[in-house]
Amino acid sequence: MAQAAPTTGGMTRGGRTPDIFSARTHTRARIAISVVTGLIYGDWVAANRRAGGPITGWNLLTGFVSAIVFAVVLWAVMTYAPRLPRELHAAVWAAFAGIAFGFLYSSSGDAILRSIGMALTVAFVTLILMFYRFYTHEDAAGHRIR
Structure with missing residues (x-):
């Protein structure tokens, strides 16, 4: 009994799914992801600083400033890092993840050496994972x- 050979076609071109969104939509999504993630991060920092106590003005200020800085840096990493070679691209993501996690961990009030150790661990794991991802997608x- 004969069967038809598989072919590429239909919804895919060259084995890939088509990009149905415009460049403008991708830009807006990049900004929206940065803002929403920044707000979540800022809230988390404020909650860690508060340590279950009352909400204060300084606590809110810390959260908002952290959210703004995180969102701007995340947007910059998402926009400019893909233009770098895979090694630097992975290193930028590792530095971003390590610094963000280290600040978040240190805001909980733990010892600074433990925060540095945890941040370096997160950065190292992120470096390995991102390099592997970029290496296999190029x-x-x-x-x-x-």
Whole structure:
């Protein structure tokens, strides 16, 4: 009994799904992701600083400033890091994750050396995972496979 050979076509082109959103939509989504993630991060920092106590003005200020800084840096990493070679791209994400986690952990009031150790651990794991991801999603010449 004969069967038809599999072909590419239909919804995919060249084995990939088509990009149905415009560049403008991707830009807006990048900004929205940065803002929402920044608000969550700022709230988390404020909650760690408060340590179950009452909400104060300084606590709110710390949360909002943390949210703004986190959102701006996340947007910058998401926008400019893909232009870098895979090693630097992974290093930028590792530095961002390590610094963000270290600040979040230190805001809970633990010892600074423990915060540094945890941040370095998170940064190292992020570096390994991101390098692997970028390495497996690029061709031999270093071009991203989309």
